[in-house]
Amino acid sequence: MPLLKFQKPAVAACAKHFKTRETVKWGELDIHPPIVVNASVSSGKSIMICELAKAVKDAALGRATPVTVYVLVIQRQGELCEQNSDAAWSIGLQNSVYSASCGGRKSTHYSVVYCTEGTMARALEQYRFSPYTPEELSLPADQRAKLGKFHPDLCLVDECHQTPFEQPDSQYMAVLKHFYACKPHMRLAGFTGSPFRSIQSIVGSSPDHLWRQFASMELGDADYPADAVGNGLISTEFMIEQGWVVPPVFGWPDEHDKEYDFSHLEPDGWDYSEAELDAATSDRETCLAICQDVIEKARSRKGVLIFAATQRHARMIAAALKLLEVPADQIGVITDKTTTKERRQILADAKTGAVKYTVNVAVLTTGINVPWWDTLVFMRPIGSLVLLIQAIGRVLRLLIADDEVPMLGRDALTADERLALIAASAKPDALVLDYANVMQTLGHLYENPVLEQADLEKAKKEHLELIECPVCATMNSPHARRCIGRDHSGQRCDHFWSFRMCPSCNTKNDQVARECRNQACRRMLIDPNANLERKHYTDAESIPVRAMKIESGRGGKLMIRYELADGRNPVEIYYPQAGQQKALNTRIWKGFVKTLPIPDKEKFRLGAMKAETIMQNLELIPVPVEICARENAKSKWNIGRRKWANAESGEVVL
Numbered sequence: 100m101p102l103l104k105f106q107k108p109a110v111a112a113c114a115k116h117f118k119t120r121e122t123v124k125w126g127e128l129d130i131h132p133p134i135v136v137n138a139s140v141s142s143g144k145s146i147m148i149c150e151l152a153k154a155v156k157d158a159a160l161g162r163a164t165p166v167t168v169y170v171l172v173i174q175r176q177g178e179l180c181e182q183n184s185d186a187a188w189s190i191g192l193q194n195s196v197y198s199a200s201c202g203g204r205k206s207t208h209y210s211v212v213y214c215t216e217g218t219m220a221r222a223l224e225q226y227r228f229s230p231y232t233p234e235e236l237s238l239p240a241d242q243r244a245k246l247g248k249f250h251p252d253l254c255l256v257d258e259c260h261q262t263p264f265e266q267p268d269s270q271y272m273a274v275l276k277h278f279y280a281c282k283p284h285m286r287l288a289g290f291t292g293s294p295f296r297s298i299q300s301i302v303g304s305s306p307d308h309l310w311r312q313f314a315s316m317e318l319g320d321a322d323y324p325a326d327a328v329g330n331g332l333i334s335t336e337f338m339i340e341q342g343w344v345v346p347p348v349f350g351w352p353d354e355h356d357k358e359y360d361f362s363h364l365e366p367d368g369w370d371y372s373e374a375e376l377d378a379a380t381s382d383r384e385t386c387l388a389i390c391q392d393v394i395e396k397a398r399s400r401k402g403v404l405i406f407a408a409t410q411r412h413a414r415m416i417a418a419a420l421k422l423l424e425v426p427a428d429q430i431g432v433i434t435d436k437t438t439t440k441e442r443r444q445i446l447a448d449a450k451t452g453a454v455k456y457t458v459n460v461a462v463l464t465t466g467i468n469v470p471w472w473d474t475l476v477f478m479r480p481i482g483s484l485v486l487l488i489q490a491i492g493r494v495l496r497l498l499i500a501d502d503e504v505p506m507l508g509r510d511a512l513t514a515d516e517r518l519a520l521i522a523a524s525a526k527p528d529a530l531v532l533d534y535a536n537v538m539q540t541l542g543h544l545y546e547n548p549v550l551e552q553a554d555l556e557k558a559k560k561e562h563l564e565l566i567e568c569p570v571c572a573t574m575n576s577p578h579a580r581r582c583i584g585r586d587h588s589g590q591r592c593d594h595f596w597s598f599r600m601c602p603s604c605n606t607k608n609d610q611v612a613r614e615c616r617n618q619a620c621r622r623m624l625i626d627p628n629a630n631l632e633r634k635h636y637t638d639a640e641s642i643p644v645r646a647m648k649i650e651s652g653r654g655g656k657l658m659i660r661y662e663l664a665d666g667r668n669p670v671e672i673y674y675p676q677a678g679q680q681k682a683l684n685t686r687i688w689k690g691f692v693k694t695l696p697i698p699d700k701e702k703f704r705l706g707a708m709k710a711e712t713i714m715q716n717l718e719l720i721p722v723p724v725e726i727c728a729r730e731n732a733k734s735k736w737n738i739g740r741r742k743w744a745n746a747e748s749g750e751v752v753l
Contacts, residue, residue, distance in 0.1 A: 109331035140492030220270035259289025264309035342517025
């Protein structure tokens, strides 16, 4: 299968980059700058990888004096290794597989080898992969070639965001450092649709970063491929707009008792404590109510992929589905304990619809191709944008019937024509159901169009008053920081309601942006809240309050949500007269009540109330005119000084 038009710029950019003779510092090594192909779900990373390997091999064989080029393709999972190898064979690229999890195959017969990280890391001391000895280095090149050593000239890493470059003793780092030692001029390229580790971009200019730049090529470059589309940066939004994946739509529970409360949990790195997750999902009635809601919302849909919090939770979900009369053979549970044989059978049945509900514990995020899935269910919190993008990507793949236009044929169509085919297909969209408040939680941390679209759809569902962009008249969520509108060419509107100005180029950026969006600048933007902790609040930090909403939750929780004029949505959480630390929680609540401009008698009453009683006496809590709010490094809000309007004079008072 030849490259599709949107794939060509990325491959061309990599090939051009490999010809340069630059060097950068990586730790103590001088290496050629590793490059990243930002390629979203369904963009065909497997094909781009093998086409790039093939192009480099063909170029070497086409020289006046042909040479053999060795290519190593690394991936973490055996399934992905096998899938990528098969894709290479499909375009005529001969290759070997070196992976214990692929039936124990450990071959380096061909000059292109697909391997898994762990198997290769354990084999580095073997003669085939060992560095040249001083004696071997003294031999002529043609004689060294006869020694039969495999030292890659090109290393390609699939799902390269998984490369733990901040962990020098990891298996991945051992493999890369080993082959750099064998061949210092080795070229390295990574492929991922989520170029982050936790909340940080994997691309950076410091010696601590492995990946140094994205593969991109603009129209007008002398090497820009004929008939290509785009610049090689293949985002999820690009794939949706161009009609290469189905668009996501979002849904939420209609009632609060049909969702889990994870607001009190803090992620440890990318994920959460299993014990805390088990405790937060232990209520069987809640699980049953959520599963009933999922069944109703997915009744007319094809395949459902459910993200459970823990293995115990996954079993509870499966039991609840059976209790709600879902046939047992339509339910599949996949965890890291599931055998390879069972996993493959469940996924095979999911691809045909024989298994409608596939329950997993964050193990089906990458390298899994099940186009039949058209519904995603979050029943667990998600700790990073990486996991969110990967999870949603599982349900965005096109479902193309035998009698429909194939992928290669669609490449000749316009974006509008492809979108029309999707709308008329058996899978016109992908439904994302959120029972864990994932979208709202991550929406405060990241600038991402998918999260912004989810926020808009939720605002419409809750009948909130939308705000109109003064530049392009697009309606946005009341929480929007930047307008989501786009013009006829797909260019996004540049209007911001709240922003962070780049000190270098004066470009407006989202408040949570880590680096300037101006590609010519790319300055790292320091979190302004990082230097504010333990400092006094100032009048300059006071922001007008548009609205305040008070809600109660399970366990005696009380949440006070503010909508600020700058687009932020800080939240205060209290547990009045509740919780394991009831006395402490009540003191904290009374501390808040003490600040309110209400009579002492009312303060006494309010301070003694439980959450459910407070909800019946909301008139006792006035809405402040302005507040000072800071978000700490753990995304928790600290509310400083509040200002209220004096009911009699109308003046603002502290």
